Amino acid sequence: xRRFLLIALFLILPLTGRADTPKLDYSSFALMPVQHDxxxxxxDSFARDFLTMFSGHAQVDGxxxxxWLAEVLFQSESAYKRRIFNIPNPAVQHAIDLPEREDHRYSxxxxxxxxxxxxxxxxxxxxxxGTRTLDPAQEQLIALYTxxxxxxxxxRSVSLVxxxxxxxxxxxxxAIGVPAxxxxxxxxxxxxxxxxxxxxxxxxxxxxxxERENELLQIGLLMQRMEIxxxxxxxRVMPPLxxxxxxxxxSPWAVVQEGQGSPQSAALLAAWNKAGNAWRSGDAxxxxxxxxxxxxxxxxxxxxxxxxxxxxEYLYNRADLFTLSLALYVSAFxxxxxxxxxxxxxxxxxxFGMLALGAALHFIGLAMRIYIMAxxxxxxxxxxILFVGLVAVTGGLVxxxxxxxxxxxxxxxxxxxxxxxxxxxxxxxxxxxxxxxAVLNTNFWLATHVVAITIAYGCCxxxxxxxxxWLLQKVVTPDERLRLELTAKSMxxxxxxxxxxxxxxxxxxxxxxxxxxxxxxxxxxxxxxxxLIVLWLLWLLHGRLSGMLAPVRFALGLALTTVVVALSWFxxxxxxxxxxxxxxxxxxxxxxxxxxxxxxxxxxxxxxMLKGKGAAA
Amino acid sequence: xxxxxxxxxxLLWLMxxxxxxxxxxxxTGLYVAQKTYFSSALFWLGDxxxxxxxxxxxxxxxxxxxxxxxxxxxxxxxxxxxxMHIGAAVLLIGGFLTAQFSSEGSMVIPQxxxxxxxxxxxxxxxxxxDQTSTEExxxxxxxxxxxxxxxxxxxxxxxxxxxxxxxxxxxxxxxPVTEGNPHGVxxxxxxxxxxxxxxxxxxxxxxxxxxxxxxxxxGLYAVFEDMPIPEIVEIKGHKYVITMRHVRTPxxxxxxxxxxxxxxxxxxxxxxxxxxxxxxxxxxxxxxxxIRMNEPLRYKGYTFYQASYLEGAPQATTVLAVVRNIGxxxxxxxxIVICIGMLIHLFQRLPVILRxxxxx
Numbered sequence: 001x002r003r004f005l006l007i008a009l010f011l012i013l014p015l016t017g018r019a020d021t022p023k024l025d026y027s028s029f030a031l032m033p034v035q036h037d038x039x040x041x042x043x044d045s046f047a048r049d050f051l052t053m054f055s056g057h058a059q060v061d062g063x064x065x066x067x068w069l070a071e072v073l074f075q076s077e078s079a080y081k082r083r084i085f086n087i088p089n090p091a092v093q094h095a096i097d098l099p100e101r102e103d104h105r106y107s108x109x110x111x112x113x114x115x116x117x118x119x120x121x122x123x124x125x126x127x128x129x130g131t132r133t134l135d136p137a138q139e140q141l142i143a144l145y146t147x148x149x150x151x152x153x154x155x156r157s158v159s160l161v162x163x164x165x166x167x168x169x170x171x172x173x174x175a176i177g178v179p180a181x182x183x184x185x186x187x188x189x190x191x192x193x194x195x196x197x198x199x200x201x202x203x204x205x206x207x208x209x210x211e212r213e214n215e216l217l218q219i220g221l222l223m224q225r226m227e228i229x230x231x232x233x234x235x236r237v238m239p240p241l242x243x244x245x246x247x248x249x250x251s252p253w254a255v256v257q258e259g260q261g262s263p264q265s266a267a268l269l270a271a272w273n274k275a276g277n278a279w280r281s282g283d284a285x286x287x288x289x290x291x292x293x294x295x296x297x298x299x300x301x302x303x304x305x306x307x308x309x310x311x312x313e314y315l316y317n318r319a320d321l322f323t324l325s326l327a328l329y330v331s332a333f334x335x336x337x338x339x340x341x342x343x344x345x346x347x348x349x350x351x352f353g354m355l356a357l358g359a360a361l362h363f364i365g366l367a368m369r370i371y372i373m374a375x376x377x378x379x380x381x382x383x384x385i386l387f388v389g390l391v392a393v394t395g396g397l398v399x400x401x402x403x404x405x406x407x408x409x410x411x412x413x414x415x416x417x418x419x420x421x422x423x424x425x426x427x428x429x430x431x432x433x434x435x436x437x438a439v440l441n442t443n444f445w446l447a448t449h450v451v452a453i454t455i456a457y458g459c460c461x462x463x464x465x466x467x468x469x470w471l472l473q474k475v476v477t478p479d480e481r482l483r484l485e486l487t488a489k490s491m492x493x494x495x496x497x498x499x500x501x502x503x504x505x506x507x508x509x510x511x512x513x514x515x516x517x518x519x520x521x522x523x524x525x526x527x528x529x530x531x532l533i534v535l536w537l538l539w540l541l542h543g544r545l546s547g548m549l550a551p552v553r554f555a556l557g558l559a560l561t562t563v564v565v566a567l568s569w570f571x572x573x574x575x576x577x578x579x580x581x582x583x584x585x586x587x588x589x590x591x592x593x594x595x596x597x598x599x600x601x602x603x604x605x606x607x608x609m610l611k612g613k614g615a616a617a
Numbered sequence: 618x619x620x621x622x623x624x625x626x627x628l629l630w631l632m633x634x635x636x637x638x639x640x641x642x643x644x645t646g647l648y649v650a651q652k653t654y655f656s657s658a659l660f661w662l663g664d665x666x667x668x669x670x671x672x673x674x675x676x677x678x679x680x681x682x683x684x685x686x687x688x689x690x691x692x693x694x695x696x697x698x699x700x701m702h703i704g705a706a707v708l709l710i711g712g713f714l715t716a717q718f719s720s721e722g723s724m725v726i727p728q729x730x731x732x733x734x735x736x737x738x739x740x741x742x743x744x745x746x747d748q749t750s751t752e753e754x755x756x757x758x759x760x761x762x763x764x765x766x767x768x769x770x771x772x773x774x775x776x777x778x779x780x781x782x783x784x785x786x787x788x789x790x791x792x793p794v795t796e797g798n799p800h801g802v803x804x805x806x807x808x809x810x811x812x813x814x815x816x817x818x819x820x821x822x823x824x825x826x827x828x829x830x831x832x833x834x835x836g837l838y839a840v841f842e843d844m845p846i847p848e849i850v851e852i853k854g855h856k857y858v859i860t861m862r863h864v865r866t867p868x869x870x871x872x873x874x875x876x877x878x879x880x881x882x883x884x885x886x887x888x889x890x891x892x893x894x895x896x897x898x899x900x901x902x903x904x905x906x907x908i909r910m911n912e913p914l915r916y917k918g919y920t921f922y923q924a925s926y927l928e929g930a931p932q933a934t935t936v937l938a939v940v941r942n943i944g945x946x947x948x949x950x951x952x953i954v955i956c957i958g959m960l961i962h963l964f965q966r967l968p969v970i971l972r973x974x975x976x977x
Contacts, residue, residue, distance in 0.1 A: 038882025038889070236884055248883040438888045438910045445911075500959075507952050516911045518920045518940030520715065520948045523651045528639040532632060539628045546621040575643045 024284050028291040029275075030066040031314055032298060033305060035236035035249035038435040039373075042310045043069065043237075044317050045433075050154060054147055055105070056086045058317075072151070073158050073235075074279045080108045087111075087144060091137035095121070108151055115145065150234065157235035158252050159226060161273040162280075165189040165219060169212045175199050185273060186226055187256075189219075196220075230257050238265060239302035246303070264301050271297050313372045313433075321365035322386065322420060328358030329393070329416040336409050352400065355412050359393045362416070366390060372433065376447040379436045381573065382426050384454050388569075389419035391458025399462070399490050407487060411465050415458075445512040452505030453530060457565050459498035460533060464562035466491040467555045471606040474552065478613070488551065492544070495558055499537040506530045525575050529568030536564050552610055559603045563596050624681050631674050638671070646815025648739055656716055672716065679709045697962025704954030711947020719942035722866065723924060726874040728933040731898070733871035735939045737864040741783070741822040741842070744865075745772055748849075748856040757864070758783070761824055773852055774831035778824060782810035785823035785841050797827070798836030801848050808839055822861050868919070868939075870899035877926060877933040891923050893935040908937065918943075 030044035037049075047065035048058045060068050061082065072079045083105035087093055090100065096114040098106055106114075115122060122145055128134050129142050163183030167173040173180035176195045178188075189196075200220055203213045236249035241262050250258070252272065255265050271294040278286035299307060335351035366377050366386060373379075378387045396412025440446065470487045473480065509530065510520040521527065540557045543549030549557065570588050638654030645653070653660050657670035669677070682702060691699060722735035743756040754769045761767075761781040768775035785808045793804050808823045823841030828834055831852055840848050840861050848859045875894040882889045890910055897904040897916060906914045914921040924938035 035884055038885045038887055233884075435882045435885075435887060435889070438890050441889060442911050503955075507948065510948055511952075514945065514948065516913070516922065517924070518721065518913065518922050518938060518942065519719075520942075520945070521712065523638065523642075523647065523655050525639050525642055528635050532635055535628060535632050535635070539625065539632070542621070542628075543625055546625075548621050548625055572639065575639070 024067070024070075024279065024282075024287045026064060026066045026070065026291075028288070028295045029070060030064070031310055032237060032295055033239075033249075033302060033310055036234075037433075039433070040249070040305060040310070041433070042314045042317075044314050046235075048317060050150065051084065054086070054151065055084045060084050069154070070279055072155050074162065074276045076155060079155065083107045083110075085111050085144065085147065087140075089137055089140055092140050092144065095137070095141060108148070108155075111144065111148055115148065153232045153234045156226075156229040157232045158272055158276060159229045160186045160252055160256060161269055162186075162276050163273075164222060164226075167215065167219070169215055172199065172212060172216060186223075187269075189223070193223075229253060237298065238268060239298060239305075241265060241301065268294075268297050268301060309372050309374075312368055316365070316368045316372065319365075321361045321368075322424060325358040325362040325365070326417065326420040326424065328354045328361065329413050329420060332358065332409065333413040333417065336406060336413065339406065348406065351409055355393065355400075355409055355416070356397060358416060359390065359397060359412070362386075362390045362393065362420070369433065375436070375443050376451060378450045378454050379440055379446055380434075381570075382423065384450075384457070384569070385419055385423040385426070387451075387454045388458045388461070389416055389423065391455050392416065392419065392461050395458060395462040395494065399466075399494075403486050403490060405483065405486065407466075407469055407490070411462060411469070414465065415461055439516065445508075445515075449505055449508040449512050452501050452508055454505075456498055456501035456505050456530075456533065457569055459494055459501055460537075460561045460565045463491060463494035463498050464559055464565070466494055467558035467561070468602070468606075470555050471552075471559060471603070471610065474555075475606060475609050475613070488555075491555065491558060495537060495541060495561075498561075499534065499541060502530065502533045502537060506534055525572040526568075529572045533561075533564055533568055536561065552607075556603060556607050559606075560599070563599050566592060566595055566599075620681075624678065624685075627674055627678050627681070630669070631671065631678070634671050634674065642815075644815065646813075646817070648817055649813070649815075675709060675712070679706060679713075682706055682709075694965055697958050697960075697965055699958070700961055701955050701958030704951045704956075704958055707947055707954055708951035711944040711951060714944035714947065715942050719940065719944060720866070721938065721940045721942075722863075724872065724921070724937045724939055725927065726872065726893075726895075726935055726937070727930065728874050728877055728935075731871050731873035732868075734865040734867050736862075737866070739817055740864040741861060742864045743767075743776070743824060743840075744858075744860050744862055745769075745776075746858045746860070747771070748858060749854070755864075758822070766829070772857065773855075774834070774850075774857075775829045777827040777829055779827060779837070780808065780810075780825045781823075782808060783822050784811045784813050784820040785809065786811045787823075787841065794837065800828075800834070800836050800838050800850075801846075802841075802844070803837045803839040806839065808841060824861055869917070870897055872897050872921070872937075874933075874935055875905075877935040879926065891926060893923055893937065895921075 030042060030047075032043040033040045034043050034046040035041075036046050044064075044066045047069035051060060051065045051068055052058050058065050063071070068082075068084070071082070083103075085106045085108070086104055087098065087106055088104045092098075093100060093104075096111075096118045098110065098114050122141065125134065125138050125142055126145075129139075134142070163185055165184040165186070165188070166181060167176060167178055168181055170180045176192045176199060178184060178192055196216075196219065200216045203209060203216055206213065209217065230253050232253050233251045235251050236254075238250040238252060238255050240246050240248055240250065241264055252269060255261060255269070271290070275287065275290040275294045278290040299305065332351045332354035335347045335354060338347040339345075339351065369383075370377050378384050392415035393412040396408045396410075396415065398408070399411065400406070400408025402408075435441075436446075466487060470484065470491055473484055473487060477483070506527075509527065513522060513527075514520045536557075540549065540554060540561075543557075544551075544554045570592055574589055574592070634654055638650050641654070642650040653670075655671045658673040659667045660670045662668050683706065686699065686702060686706075720735075722737045724732050724735060726732050741758045743758075743761060745754045746752070752771055754771045756767050756776075758781070761778055764778045764781075766775050766777045788807050788809055790805055790807055793799075794807075803825065808825050814820050821842045823839065825837070825839045827837055828850065831850065834850050834852060838848060838859070840859055842861050842863075844860070850857045850859065873896045875896055877893045878891070879888055880890045880892075881887060892907060892909040894905070894907055895914070897906060897914075899917075904916070906916075908914045908921055908923050910923050913923070918941055920940050920942075922938040922940070923935070925936035927934035927936065
């Protein structure tokens with residue numbers, strides 16, 4: 001809380017510089033390596049993580065995240081006024097007396113002032129954070145408070161290289177030993193600290209001060225306030241040059257604070273100073289040269305860096321392939337609808353083409369992630385959604401290629417669209433490409449067990465949806481024997497492939513567990529979920545092959561596989577016990593319940609309709 | 618038994634058990650749910666209706682499978698399917714052996730110290746150690762639960778249980794106890810039973826008892842797990858330490874922790890890796906080993922895994938999980954057999970599939 005008071009003090013500080021934002025080239029600055037969340041990422045990703053955390057979006061006022069971060073670092077005056085904090089809950093707005101606004105967006109200055117006025121309330125909530133005793137709105141207020149602290153830490157990260165000090169009075173300047181009216185950095189000012197202290201000492205106890213003395217006091221105030229900047233550690237952009245921990249990158253202030261200064265780091269700080277000055281002056285030519293030089297110097301000083309991976313990640317951020325693929329899936333769906341409505345055959349081809357292109361972009365997106373993180377594609381729940389989506393779309397394409405009935409297309413689009421949509425909704429929560437906890441930090445098992453299981457999920461979804469289609473065809477067009485038989489064949493094939501992968505994945509999981517914990521099976525909820533899928537498919541297929549389950553009952557059971565998969569995939573995470581209880585769970589329970597209820601209702605209705613027709617055996 | 622509908626119902630029941638057991642894990646914890654549903658032959662629904670547990674159901678399915686394989690007339694073309702089912706049977710046999718004969722526990726070793734026993738994860742015992750002769754007398758929690766008087770030739774006194782709790786709360790009394798000649802903790806505190814916590818480590822077992830035939834040391838005592846000051850009774854020059862602890866099983870060798878290390882991802886609090894460097898001493902034969910996440914130490918049928926570590930302990934302290942499982946190899950064998958079965962099946966079916974293709 002004491003720290004917060006200091007932040008609030010900053011708001012009344014006179015700041016120098018311009019208020020408008022220049023149009024500058026950020027391509028070099030965006031590629032600057034930053035160590036964050038345990039890995040090196042381009043500054044662009046770093047900026048996106050924070051901007052998304054504050055505002056819910058990766059852009060603001062038409063600025064890229066990188067441009068926004070540059071403003072936050074180099075130009076507090078305009079940055080503080082930019083409305084980037086998204087506070088959608090009216091209860092939170094009211095609690096700290098923020099004005100109601102349609103876009104729920106507030107600036108750093110507004111939020112800080114509002115919080116400053118309600119310190120006591122915030123103070124009373126802080127100790128209860130994370131104890132599950134707080135109301136959601138209270139938790140949101142605490143989250144906002146944390147965001148403000150993060151923002152401030154970002155904002156002060158490079159203050160040591162910014163020209164924040166100046167002495168206007170010629171006599172004072174001469175006494176301190178600096179040129180009058182020239183802007184100086186903290187470092188430059190520190191050289192003259194003894195002279196300044198000598199000068200200011202007699203002024204300190206005075207009740208009434210002259211303008212000249214007042215300026216001296218202001219300089220002291222700024223020095224004092226910058227003491228807190230020394231603690232900033234979030235912007236780790238300085239490569240480790242020596243010391244014990246060669247993996248740990250440092251923030252600019254940490255280099256000065258922790259005695260890591262060296263000719264190289266001094267040169268790098270000078271490059272930051274140049275870039276900061278260029279940005280503040282709005283000189284595009286100077287900025288482009290300075291930021292390119294800054295990038296070059298950082299890269300030369302760093303070891304174990306993968307420049308190509310940084311570039312790939314920057315491209316990945318900009319291309320936004322998953323949104324593109326979602327758009328293509330939806331377009332393919334519309335084209336297929338046009339075919340259904342009697343449109344020309346060209347639409348069918350277009351639909352096929354768009355689905356295939358969507359899948360290709362989806363695949364490229366995943367491939368880029370694999371390259372960036374140097375690990376298999378699935379390590380988190382979010383990533384499993386991306387991967388299962390691709391498996392399902394590919395399955396749809398394969399079925400379409402073989403049957404040419406439009407069925408595979410419909411299937412691919414439906415699963416592609418729904419899963420990609422869910423994925424994008426949760427991207428904010430799960431997509432900073434974080435590092436995996438120790439036990440998951442093994443590429444071999446991630447590549448085998450996890451991939452096999454997620455492929456099984458995808459195949460189960462395809463088999464389940466095919467069963468839906470088969471039942472629908474049976475109700476609507478029961479006389480088209482050939483089409484029914486074709487669907488039935490695809491359905492059985494998909495179920496067999498699903499069983500193969502589910503079984504392989506489950507056994508591989510057991511072997512991983514045996515290798516890692518000494519037990520093949522531990523009745524962990526996620527293990528049980530996988531086993532449930534295996535048993536369910538075994539039951540259905542044995543019933544089908546032995547003739548115990550008539551085709552309609554088999555199809556009804558297979559249609560319910562989607563429910564079994566949903567429960568095993570997301571449901572067990574809600575239990576919150578065991579080794580696999582990773583990933584986000586907020587809001588899942590309701591959506592999951594809704595999905596299960598809808599599926600049961602649809603399948604139940606189809607079953608009853610078929611029974612009414614006397615088709616069920 | 619080999620009939621398809623019997624198998625079908627058994628499988629449905631198995632799925633129902635799986636769902637019930639998994640859901641109950643949230644409220645009762647992994648261990649209790651496992652004991653109730655998964656490793657039990659029978660369990661009781663509302664204490665009245667006996668229902669078959671996973672163990673019995675799987676045994677039933679296994680028997681059905683064996684009957685089917687043995688009794689049916691088979692044709693060569695079914696070879697792949699038969700081999701696959703033999704593989705599944707091997708998996709079930711392995712599971713049975715593991716459930717019956719495997720044992721697991723853990724070892725908590727502070728840096729620089731040595732241990733030669735495994736501690737059970739859930740079973741507790743009362744141990745009375747003669748400090749002079751280092752001889753140990755142990756009473757299982759079953760005997761404590763039953764109550765009555767416990768005695769042994771190795772100890773000159775007997776222990777009468779007053780109350781035993783698997784998870785105890787410690788309550789400070791307003792007035793010290795005066796009756797029944799209380800000693801140690803029992804003077805100012807009383808143990809009371811709490812509901813069992815789903816997380817094993819959060820349970821603290823304890824015993825309130827009366828010491829008899831100990832002369833002037835007779836009286837009321839209380840002990841619980843990890844007591845800061847152990848209860849020591851001195852009789853005729855012998856010091857007896859009375860402790861509640863997790864059941865200890867001796868190892869035929871000892872393990873010393875040389876070093877434990879936790880690595881974090883740079884600039885975060887997220888663990889990247891854990892490792893324990895240990896020295897094993899088997900009757901003078903020495904062996905050095907590095908135990909890491911996903912890289913256990915295997916020695917003479919025992920496997921030691923990096924499971925955890927003690928946070929905030931004065932010394933770096935590692936927690937190793939120890940497992941002895943004779944059914945370990947079965948899943949591997951089973952996987953290979955099932956794969957062979959699938960390949961045979963595929964090769965047998967290939968001509969048929971190709972013929973259909975060419976027809977289309």
